Amino acid sequence: MAPGDVVLLEMNGEKWAFVNLKRGQCVPARSPRRHVFSGNRESGARRVAAAAAKREAFPLVARVSFDDDATFHAPLSHSTDARLFSTRFVAPHASCQPNAEPRASASTAR
């Protein structure tokens, strides 16, 4: 790494910061990670109840699809973890298979 390089600083595998390196540069050190779940079962239940009450008081009429998917929390990152990639074929469906429909090619021009 040299001055002028951009570095992606990863703190405890879950906090990121892009830094343009310079000589004598300082960045604020962030505090270490808090507990994943800071509380006991009782406080967890309290939080759930409070959230339910809030939803009743302020019902969401229309939700943006992305906001609804509030799962973008920072993950733990360990070398023993693995991310399994996969792809699911959505289309073409079997009923849309080219062989199932009249072939729109030269052979059908006869």
Next chain:
Amino acid sequence: MSLEPLLGQPFGSCYEVNQDGILYPAERDPIGEWHAAKPEDDHRSNKEIFDRKDASAQGLSHDDIARLKKQGVAGDELVQKLCENSATFSDKTAFAQEKYVKKKMLKHLTRVRARQPSARAICEAYFYKQPATTNWMRYDALGLLLLHANLGANAQPLVVEACGGLVAAAAAERVGAEGASGRVCAGHAGPHCNSLDIIKLMNLSTAARECVVTAPLTALLDARARWKRGEDVDVSAAAEETAIAAAREAALETKRAKMAAEGDQTEKKERAEGWRPKRTAAASPSVIAHLARPSEGFTSLILASPALEPLDALRECLPLCAPSAPFAAWCPFSQPLADALHALRRERLAVNLALTEPWLRRHQVLPGRTHPTMTTGAGAGGFVLTGNWIPPEENAKTDAAGGDAAAAGTETGAETEAEAGAGHARAREDRESGEEARELSGDGAEPNKKAKK
């Protein structure tokens, strides 16, 4: 904390931050690594351990911990002391103990890793930190786009994106090898280009940075239309460039004269150490004319702009590509892409069409303890439509050839290139969608039977 220790070190170096905010080199293993390679034969049980609301299980109070930190006790020593002072630690199973240590390490120890800002790392960081910047583009979806667009050295893709420059940067990383002649054209629908700031984060080489140009799609389409009308676009582009250069020179001259009249007092700024240009250039008229030349054509098309209707955008942009060029369109929703797939197939504008949904889930992989992470949150990866573009004139040729063959009554089945491509696409679609699709329809190998009949 000072970043001075990073200078001169390779990317990927790991550091620990002590209480004074000083970085110390550390092992590369991430914090809280699972150390037990094999599950131990442990007969202890956690069923007798209950949460103590008053936190009486821990002998050290917050004040004690703060005092220890103030004394400069290192993070791992502090965790060791916490374990020693925990009343329930020894009763826990080996797995639970390991989990406890890991949790405490994360709380009391900060490790910093300096990662190289590759396309994957940037995509991951933005996806978890600030996903709106990249339009919720997930890193496996980005990989799919690059794969299906067949990007490599000397490629000349057209990238239409609204992901903060992530896709264009990833394409430039692949295309812009030293000595390669590839070029990434970041097309934009409006008069101004979308933000491509992520390109600046990538530490691209000069060759890779200079291979990215921005161009309005309207200008490309206009140039292509003029080429098709038989106009010499090169000549008009050269004239336009001369006029632009003259105007720029005149403006510069006026500015110089003004500064001389006022008496220039400003000192010239010195560049910081390691400064490098990071600006993405707009394509000049001659470059646009060159890119839109019918004999040239883009080698592939990547569409990752949810604001644009995929079908309309594909209809407009695909004619700018070379025949049989692969394309990949990404959208957070499946329906627009499904419509596009259907229309492209119906109008016979593409073969090899497939709509896929990338899927991602984090797993813990350990001997005897492999399972999906319970609190996994991968978000939505969107959908990717892929295929190969077939120009309409090729279809016309194919039809004409087929008609002639039928008239001659020949059964030789000399397929044209396009038809061979279509056959190949069918084989691929059959193979890839395979059993899953047949299970969904429940008709087994019915399509093949029909074809045989």
